Amino acid sequence: MALHFWSGQKSLQQDGGGNGAVWGNFVNMSKTIQENGEQKIEKKIEEIVEPLREKIKDLEKSFTQKYPPVKFLSEKDRKRILITGGAGFVGSHLTDQLMMDGHEVTVVDNFFTGRKRNVEHWIGHENFELINHDVVEPLYIEVDQIYHLASPASPPNYMYNPIKTLKTNTIGTLNMLGLAKRVGARLLLASTSEVYGDPEVHPQNEDYWGHVNPIGPRACYDEGKRVAETMCYAYMKQEGVEVRVARIFNTFGPRMHMNDGRVVSNFILQALQGEPLTVYGSGTQTRAFQYVSDLVNGLVSLMNNNVSSPVNLGNPEEHTILEFAKLIKNLVGSGSEIQFLSEAQDDPQRRKPDIRKAKLLLGWEPVVPLEEGLNKTIHYFRKELEFQANNQYIPKPKPARIKKDFDQVS
């Protein structure tokens, strides 16, 4: 076609005279048409290419996203691990550990107390998956190990909706044991020192059966965890499911929710904001606090050992709550007062783990000194307060304690 056109053009040119001007116009016109056409095509191409360029930029960003360093594990050593409640305070630290160890981690969370922010640094990593799911509903995935942590753990949170707390710990645990049975996975239950209730044995060892008020305000959690333990051993005996049960004592560290309502978060937040530190009762009740990294090491060690009976994981350094208030006030350098409020109902009066079993069978014991852990947590809370202030949100400590005269059953 092009050849014909140009040969035609030559013959017209050769005509001479008036035909020359006509020819000139024709050439200009065809040039303009050609240029307009090219511009249109270029515009069309640009319209298609521009969004693609944006996509490429996004992809490049995700390729260059910096993840924490992850070990390489061979196919044989790499496990597929499910962490229920993996976006929560303890769960997210456990996620970090197992990801950095090189495993494939699936986090399941319903985000009642967990937060996406706690695990967002893994989003997009090929070994990581985040599923918004409530364990009260069955879950069908293929895994080798299950860390079953899903449940609100702070007293104000678990008392907020006792029925939901019960469902999570009973139906949720049944579902996860069912999954473990189907896929042949090992399940570790995050149980609690609260199974010992307000203990009459001190310190608490794993043989102690506990002293729980089954109709009190804490029962939804305490009894929920007790029956969850019962379920584990029923599945072990009847169905041959491999189970591990960690009885976790008071734990603290970064990523605790500021409005969590537990004593550590309340005292730090109050001290940082110059508000009175609220001590419930006389402050003579005791607790022993472990730093979260110690707990995570204990959980991983228990999961990978052959101890199927319950194991206490906690720091045996015991303090009264009043001592603890003074310590936090000093570490923060706060001028806050200490305020005594009414005692919480069924509040355990003395609690301290006997960790001889963990030491002997797992070779585990806590190593982070209390003050060091507290300083790290205070630093985290300061940063969180700055973050919240930039978002124009001023968090308040959760005052949702249950009073002693609480009308539990009428």
Ligand SMILES: O=c1ccn([C@@H]2O[C@H](COP(=O)(O)OP(=O)(O)O[C@H]3OC[C@@H](O)[C@H](O)[C@H]3O)[C@@H](O)[C@H]2O)c(=O)[nH]1
């Ligand atoms: O502001 C506060 C909050 C709490 N307290 C007291 O501090 C003590 C510790 O209370 P927390 O709410 O931190 O935790 P508790 O020991 O009662 O329960 C915890 O037990 C072990 C875990 O399984 C759970 O994380 C949680 O249930 C209690 O005596 C409580 O009454 C205060 O004096 N002031």
